[in-house]
Amino acid sequence: MKRTGGSHLSRRRVARVVENLKPSGIRKFFDLVIGREDVISLGVGEPDFAVPWRIREEMIYSLEKGYTSYTSNHGLPELREAIAEYYKRFGLDTNPEQVIVTAGVSEAIDLALRTVVEPGDGVLIPEPCYVSYKPLSILCGAEVVTIPTNPDFKLNYDRIRQYVNEKSKVLIVNYPANPTGVSYSKKELEEIADAVLEFDLLVISDEIYAEFTYKGRHMSIASLNGMEDRVVVLNGFSKAFAMTGLRIGYAIAPADVLLGMLKIHQYCMLCAPITGQIGALEALKCLDEVERIKAEYMRRRNYVVKKLREVFDVNMPDGAFYVFPDISSTGMSSEEFAEKLLIEKGVAVVPGNAFGECGEGYIRAAYAVKFERLKEAVERIIDFAKEHGKS
Numbered sequence: 001m002k003r004t005g006g007s008h009l010s011r012r013r014v015a016r017v018v019e020n021l022k023p024s025g026i027r028k029f030f031d032l033v034i035g036r037e038d039v040i041s042l043g044v045g046e047p048d049f050a051v052p053w054r055i056r057e058e059m060i061y062s063l064e065k066g067y068t069s070y071t072s073n074h075g076l077p078e079l080r081e082a083i084a085e086y087y088k089r090f091g092l093d094t095n096p097e098q099v100i101v102t103a104g105v106s107e108a109i110d111l112a113l114r115t116v117v118e119p120g121d122g123v124l125i126p127e128p129c130y131v132s133y134k135p136l137s138i139l140c141g142a143e144v145v146t147i148p149t150n151p152d153f154k155l156n157y158d159r160i161r162q163y164v165n166e167k168s169k170v171l172i173v174n175y176p177a178n179p180t181g182v183s184y185s186k187k188e189l190e191e192i193a194d195a196v197l198e199f200d201l202l203v204i205s206d207e208i209y210a211e212f213t214y215k216g217r218h219m220s221i222a223s224l225n226g227m228e229d230r231v232v233v234l235n236g237f238s239k240a241f242a243m244t245g246l247r248i249g250y251a252i253a254p255a256d257v258l259l260g261m262l263k264i265h266q267y268c269m270l271c272a273p274i275t276g277q278i279g280a281l282e283a284l285k286c287l288d289e290v291e292r293i294k295a296e297y298m299r300r301r302n303y304v305v306k307k308l309r310e311v312f313d314v315n316m317p318d319g320a321f322y323v324f325p326d327i328s329s330t331g332m333s334s335e336e337f338a339e340k341l342l343i344e345k346g347v348a349v350v351p352g353n354a355f356g357e358c359g360e361g362y363i364r365a366a367y368a369v370k371f372e373r374l375k376e377a378v379e380r381i382i383d384f385a386k387e388h389g390k391s
């Protein structure tokens with residue numbers, strides 16, 4: 001049969017909504033440094049620790065035994081049970097039926113948004129924020145309203161009240177936060193919860209850095225009075241257990257939302273990878289390892305903040321492994337600063353505007369590199385600042 005009509009699709013190939021998405025500003029810088037040995041990268045949020053040995057051993061053993069099948073769509077029952085038990089640590093009393101295991105928190109964010117957002121619904125996103133919230137909301141047809149939070153980078157009642165409108169349905173919170181390291185006290189969370197109740201919102205709470213909370217213990221917003229039926233908690237194993245490539249995250253959600261998320265998950269993912277799930281189950285028995293890693297991050301945080309304050313204004317991060325210094329006094333834009341720093345000093349950081357417009361004037365530096373390398377990178381940043389007029 002002769003085919004007619006030419007080799008190209010005559011209609012638009014890539015959907016408009018996808019074509020209009022901006023590529024991630026983090027990846028751009030990541031790609032620039034691939035293969036450059038001379039560069040110290042404080043760019044991506046990738047832990048520099050190997051997965052604790054006990055976890056690796058458990059995964060290797062499972063492969064030797066031939067455990068390479070699908071699991072239940074929900075995730076391994078033992079893992080869901082262990083996650084429900086683990087979350088008591090953050091004040092939340094939940095049960096395995098409310099847990100779904102996903103391919104990283106990334107998938108969980110997507111599932112949560114796709115489950116609750118209808119075209120035209122409002123999603124409130126405090127900025128600066130993790131790069132996927134806005135694009136994934138837009139893909140659901142959401143009307144995104146960003147809440148600028150500089151200079152303290154904290155969400156609070158007044159800021160929510162100022163930006164909420166009649167379409168607002170979902171509020172995304174993330175703490176300890178990427179890129180700012182901000183976290184909240186119980187009182188501050190209660191203030192946010194008051195706004196959630198008053199404006200009848202549903203919260204998607206990304207708590208992926210919960211283990212790296214430097215003062216006290218992380219508290220889930222879902223554990224506050226009145227919040228149990230309004231919060232989808234997201235967390236995972238990428239950061240706390242350095243398991244980024246194993247792709248295990250999870251959500252703890254009210255029954256109706258969980259069911260919706262499960263439906264999408266079973267069609268688009270089927271299940272999270274079994275090897276990672278087995279590793280995750282072992283990980284929850286290794287919390288002492290996390291304490292050790294946290295102590296090292298805290299040492300690095302203290303060092304980086306103290307040194308960078310010689311040249312920049314820097315908020316003390318409460319958690320995660322990022323600092324977010326204000327570089328506006330150099331007169332350079334965030335992108336200009338990051339590009340020149342890379343070219344002149346071989347240090348990669350991410351321009352603050354990759355996390356939203358109000359991140360302009362800042363850079364994000366991840367202290368997830370070995371202490372000696374970190375010291376070298378910080379010294380190069382300070383030299384760079386001084387050469388560009390800072391004293």
Ligand code: PLP
Nearest residue numbers: 045104105106130178236238249
């Ligand atoms: N949420 C936040 C705030 C992050 O910083 C990241 C990764 O950097 C993710 C989610 C994605 O995590 P995962 O590797 O579990 O998909």
